[in-house]
Every structure is written in structure tokens, then in C-alpha cells.
Amino acid sequence: MRLLQDLHIFLSTARLGNLTLVAKQLNLTPAATSAAIKRLEQQLGAELFVRSTRSLRLTQAGELFLSHCQPGVEQIELGMQLVQQGREQLCGELRLAMPSDLGRNLLLDWLDQFNQLHPGLSLRLSVTDRMTDLYKEPLDAAIRYGQPADSGMVALVLSGSNHRVLCAAPSYLERYGAPAAPADLSQHHCLRFALKDSTHSNWTFYRQQQTETVVIQGGSVADDGDVVRRWLVSGRGIGFKSLLDVSEDILAGRLVPMCTDWQGEAAPLHLLVPGRSQLTPVIQALRQFLSERLQQQLQLVLELIAASGTVDR
Template identity: 45%
Template sequence: MSSTLDLEVFVRTADTGSLSAAARNLNLTPAAASIALKRLETRLGIRLLARSTRSMRLTEEGARYLDSVRLALETLSEGERAIKQQGQSLSGLLQLSAPSDFGRNVLLGWLDEFKVEHPAIRIQLLLNDSNADLFRDTVDIALRFGVPRDSSLVALPVVPGHHRIPCASPDYLARYGTPQTPADLARHCTLRYMRRGQANSTWHFYQGAVHQEVEVTGDYLSDDGEIVRRWALAGHGIAYKANLDVARDFQAGRLVPLLPEWQGEPTPFNLMCPHRLQVSERVKVLHRFLQARCEALLSP
């Protein structure tokens, strides 16, 4: 198979009648253009251009081959334009992975609104608290809480200053009291989240330069964030949840945020992509959409 450059040198030379002019049009040196033309003729085993010190003309074989080359180059150019336009247009498929709790209770409704605004975009949603492998799974982008562990991925910040918040239902607090310091949590029933087979039994809190770790226990443990939230709503204990997951529960009074003078563990919220080239226009639009929705949700 001949390279595209070799074919382009042949067409430009035929059009201009000059190898030097073809080289200038393609930003090549005359020597590089001559090598490309010779390489093409050698591969084909025919002379495409009859050359002398003063003139250059197509051979009979070259004239027949020229039409095929023009068509091939035009087809390649059209294909490239179509791919670029598809990548930049607000159409096509968005394959998105998201955490289960946020996905079911927040993101699902937002995606309905996003689809109304951009009806030509198709959505494939995978909800899983285990991080999707963006290089192996059938997803293109993923919403993730926490500091990115894989430096090869591109992180588009959605809520960079996001953090976890301890919370409980009014019923639980009425029965067992409200903790006043992080250390008080050790005396309460906590609802723990398990990830990668490990229970999150160490909760972190910050107050300026002060950092406190609290070892917590409880009778409830799950690897599904939605289950932990439901246990908290049912009054079974204190949960340590991502702010975005429970913001609506705070607003409705179903859950109460605790320890307001302390900040929970930082969990920046990002839209992850495997490569910068995959940040298409539709991904950028989704990113801006999510930033706006999250800002509105977390506003006082």
C-alpha cells in the first residue's frame, strides 16, 4: 500500500507540471518529493511521469492511475472530515460510569434534562461503586469521587472542593444524641462503607491545621453507597457520605449534617477520560452541565 504522501506528491506534480512546485505546496524539499515519487513508481513497477531536464508529463499509465488516486485521496479526506465533525458535534453516544448512590438519586434526573437539551446524544449509563476500567470496560468517561489514582487518565474537575459529611436522621439523633466532636463518633453506631473488600472504619476530620482520625464501629456494613444512605434515612446510625449524595436529604430535613465546625475527608468530584483526544465537544458540554448542576445543588 502506498503512503498518502507519495500519492499526494504524484497528484500535485501532475497538476502543476513541476516536482519543485509540488514540493512547495506540500512543504517538502525537492529531494523529499523526488524520493516519494520514485518510491511510488518503484512499488508500482511503472513510470508515472516522463521527465526531462525541461519538462514533465504524465505517461499513459500515469494518466489512467491519476483518476484512481484522486478518488482515493478524496475518499480519505471525506472520511477524516466526517470523523472530526462527529467528534465535535452534539450527537453520538456517551458511555458514562457513575457511583450507584449519586447515579440513582441525582444523576438520573439530570440526564433526563440533559437529553432534552441535546436530543441527538445517546446515553449509556453504568452504575457501579467499583471504578470502571476506562481502558477495558464499555465506557468512555466516568464520574468519580476522590483524588485520581491513575495518572494516565484525564481528570475534568466537577466539584474540586468536595468532601464527605457525617450525617444522621433526626430520629436517630433524638434517640442517641448529637455528637459534638469527632471523638464522640466512637460511641455511636456508624454505617460503614466497604470498598475493594475493605471497610472504611477510619474517618478523617480537619479543622484548620488540626487533623483527627476516628476509629468507628457499627452493625451495618455495605459495599453499596445507596444502601448506606437508606440505613441512615431509616435511623440505624451515622453515615459518612459524599456531600453530593445527601445534599437533597439535608434540604428536605431527612438527614442532618453533623460536626459543622469540622470538615470531612476531601473527595474531589471529577469526570474522568482515558485520553485528552476523547474529550469531545459532547463530553465538554456534559462537563459544563454537571458543574452547573452540582454548584446549584450545593448552594446554601
């Protein structure tokens, strides 16, 4: 379906504002992406983008079209998947725990799509940063960052390449500037996450053969990852967040990554189950479904960061 491909190109262009980057992401030529936008504009009888030598931005007509295009494309693709899958649906109750920030702002929409693909399933979600006990609590699986402390737990990799990234809102950077290197964080207001009695205060960065750990003192602390993210977006300070947690904010321009010539701490994401007997068809299907979307999300935000370069103070 050429129209569906053209709509995908439009959505990617609206998000990235760069036809060359869109072409690379979709494995097309810049000429093909440009032609797709022109076809849509001809069909609509309106310009969708204001073009400059370096970037594109949506026109008023483009903003209106975008608001209707995104949900329309999602529904078309969902319908295609349902037809292709036929009537062989998974069923039963899926009891799943997941982190507050990632769960609310990224996974929830995907889980709704997964549920639509398998309407025989019912979801029971526990959205919390508390480390749930899969042996004692009525849960089938948990989505968690890092390696499980219990070696008997089965950890299925959802995103092994995820890592932490320094980020702040444009409003914060306008007032205080950006750190040129991790060592400059002592001059900034930093926002931290706490789990039980442990506060994540040692922020570690890697560059080639270098390793630098900065001990963060003072600043605001919350035991809910989504609270830290909301503080960041409101311009209250700098955070060291999982890239997946803030991917949508970075793509939308609400947060800006900094010191990107340094690699933040690894933050692999796993789907945990108590044992191999719990690796049911539902869990296997969920793992495949989420892995694909997480990989696409990471690739999209990493390409944007690479194209944008490091923010200088």
C-alpha cells in the same frame, strides 16, 4: 419574566423556609422576596405560607401549588434553553459510568435534562460503585470521587470543593442524641461503605490547625453507597457521606448534618476519560452542564448548613 422569577423565589422559600436566606442566595433584598410571595398569593387568592418570627412553612394550598410548580418551572426553562440552542445538537451514544448513590439520586435527573437538550444523543449508563476500567470496558467516561490512580487518565474537575459530612436521621438523633465532637462517635452506631476488600473505617476531620482521625469499628457495612444512604434515612445510625450524595436529604430534612464546626475529608468529583483524544464536544458539554448544577447544589446545601449551625447533643 417576572412571574418566572417569582416562581423561583417561591420554590427556594419552600425549600429553605427563610426569606433572608433566599434573598441572599438569589442576590435580592428580603423586601423583594417577600413582595414576590405576596404577588403570587394575590394571584392565587390563597396564602402559600404560614409565617412565624423565625421561619415559614407551607400551607395546604402551598403544598398543592408546589407539587405543580416545580415540574412546570423545569419545563419552561428547558424550553427556553432548547430555543436558545437552536438546532445545533450533539449526537451519538454517550457511555457513562457513575457512582450508585450520586447517580441514582442526583445525576440521573440531570442527565435526563441533558439528553432533552441534545435529543440526538443516546445514553448508556453504568451505575455502580465498582471502579470501572475505562481502557477495557466499553465506556466513554466515568464520574468518580477522588483522584485517579492512573496518572495517564484525564480527570476533569466537576466539583473540587465537595467533602464528607457526618449525618443522621432526626429519628436517630431523637433516640441517641448527636455527637458533640468526632471523638464521641465511639458511643454511636456508625454505618460504613466498603469497596472490594477495603472498608472506609478511618474518618478524618479538620478544624483550623487540628486533625482528628476516628477509627470506626463494628456497625453495619455495605458495598453500595445508596444502601448506606438508605440506612441513614431510616434512622439506623450515623454516616460519613459525600455532601453531594446526601444534599437532597439534608435540604428535605431527612438527614441532619452534625459536628459542622469540623471539616470532613475532601471528596472531589471528577469526570474521567482515558486520554485527551476522548475530550469530544459531548464530553466537554457534559462537563459544563454538570459542573454548573453541582456548584449550585453545593452552594444551596452549604448555605442551609451555615444558617442552621451545628447540631448539639
